[in-house]
Amino acid sequence: MPQGLSRRRRGLIGGLLLALPCVLAGPDPALDPERVARGELVLRAAGCAACHTDPEDPEAFLAGGRALETPFGTFHAPNITPDPEHGIGRWRVHDLDHALRHGRAPDGSAYFPVLPFTSYTRMSTEDLAALWAYLVTRPAVSRPNRPHDLPWWLRWRGLATLWQWLYFDAERFEPDPKRDARWNRGAYLVEALAHCAECHSPRTWLGAIDEGRRFAGTRSGPEGKPVPNITPDRETGIGRWSVSDLAYYLETGMDPDGDFAGGLMAEVIDSGIGHLPPEDLEAIAVYILSLPPIRHAVDSGSEDQRDEFD
Amino acid sequence: MRMRYIAILTAVSGMFAATGLPAQDEDFDGVIRYRQGVMKAQAGHMAALSQIVRGHVPDPEHRLAELHARALVGLLEDLDHWFPEGSDFGETRAEARIWERWDDFHQAYEEAEDRAEALVKAVKKGESKAIAKAFKGLADACKACHKDFRAEEED
Structure with missing residues (x-):
């Protein structure tokens, strides 16, 4: 057997040995x-x-x-x-x-x-x-x-x-043992992943969420746009929406009046939460609609408006 | 005398024409309100349809669905005609982008019209899954157009 071939074989075997751990480990x-x-x-x-x-x-x-x-x-x-x-x-x-x-x-x-x-x-x-x-x-x-x-x-x-x-x-995230699995799944999705409160809350002058009005909307959210109150207050929030309405909105962008989300929320739905399975959207809706209602109007000209730092 | 009369009349009307805007604004006010009314009517039909599609309202023979779908086809037809250039001032959320990208806007409308017609067809065939799919298609068209061409409230 010519010397060269043997060397090549040795190299081949060496290479295979080196690759072995990877092969054994799989992807x-x-x-x-x-x-x-x-x-x-x-x-x-x-x-x-x-x-x-x-x-x-x-x-x-x-x-x-x-x-x-x-x-x-x-x-x-x-x-x-x-x-x-x-x-x-x-x-x-x-x-x-x-x-x-x-x-x-x-x-x-x-x-x-x-x-x-x-x-x-x-x-x-x-x-x-x-x-x-x-x-x-x-x-x-x-x-x-x-x-x-x-x-x-x-x-x-x-x-x-x-x-x-x-x-x-x-x-x-710590699940609340007093609530059912669907509520806790919604709480996790809203509070840990979807970070709804980050846009849907007023902020203090130092940029921290105003915890007393968490989820109650703001007149100047990202891009200087108003962001609606999503607490279940009947007058200024979404207290008239059902769980099904809210889940459907998060899937399609259409609100119960047949109007459509625009701007950043349309983006959030299109590239984000609109892709979630229906049971997750329902869990989000259950959690959001279980929040304490907060009266806080974000549209200008409303008498209910409280001063905001933002 | 008659010539002088005409000259004065021409001069006076010229002055009004130079300021021009009030008359035009008034015209646009009507157009803006009209198209907003049509949009609200469309939203009403969409809201009603969504309850049917989600099974919250019984419609075994799809008669209600057909009524709303046909109304939407009618209301969508040539609606972009009611967006004359410059009608983005006043009480409107129409974005100036509409006229900068008129072809895209027009195409978006045609797409919505096509999808409304597809919904009518699906409703006539009467298969619930296909109706829901066609409805979602139309809703997506509404959303896409609003995302691109409608300002958020209080811009």
Whole structure:
């Protein structure tokens, strides 16, 4: 047997031996298709795509681009595709955990609460792992991020650290044993993933949710637009809606009067919660309609309006 | 004398024409209210249909569904005619984008018309699943157009 061939064989065997652990291990269990599918539902429920996809360029899915105008400046949602340069290609699952459940960037600096980690902190570990599996199996889009357009005094991340020290504690979702499984599923979806309160509540002058009017709407939500009161107050909220009305609205965008959601809510439905299974939408509706009703009119000209800092 | 009379009349009407806007605004007011009325009528039919489609209202022979679906076809026909250029001022949520992207707007309307007609066809065939699907299709068309071309309240 010629020497050369033997060497080649040896190389081949060596290569096979090296590859063996991978073959034995099979595909990465962290990325199995079932987990990826669950991750997509988490992403839809959490409304990631509504902010992290440019509405003018929906093909560049999750590649960032939507500008979110807030009273504190304009934030440009970054690229969260697995692109190593502009996206999260160099992240590990614990970086996603730090970002979503602890409000921290991979370098340890604090995020501003425009990323709703204040809600995502309640996300379960299983859902976080599933979301990770979904995100890293998306096609990478090499689209550069736009820097946020903030006043000079906000460009210092130390302020975000201070904000978190004042208003943020990492926590987990705790189901209420006195309520049934559907209510608890709704509570988890609303409070941990869908982060409804982040837009549907007035904020204090320091940008924290006004807890006394959580879910009671605001006159100046994202992009300076009014956001309706979604507590079940009959006059100023959605107290006249049934569970079926609300679930149907979240699926189709059509309210009980036959009118349609517009703006950011249409986006949230189209790219997010509209994809959830009917039982999840019903659970959200059950939870929302069980909230304490708060009288708070957000449309201008109403006499019920209380002063808002926003 | 008659010539002078005409000259004065021309000058005076010219002055009004130069300011022009009040008369035009008034015209648009009517048009804006008309189209808003039509939209509300459409919303009423959609709201009624949604109760039928969700099985909350018995309609075994689909007579009610057909009534609403036919009304929607009629109300959608040529509705974009009632969006004359410049009618985005006043009490309206119509976005200026309508006229900047008129072809898209017109196409969106035609799409809604087609889907309303598809709904009538589905209703005539009488298969509940197909009716629900066609209704969802029409609802999606309404939503898409509102998302692109209607301002949110109190813009």
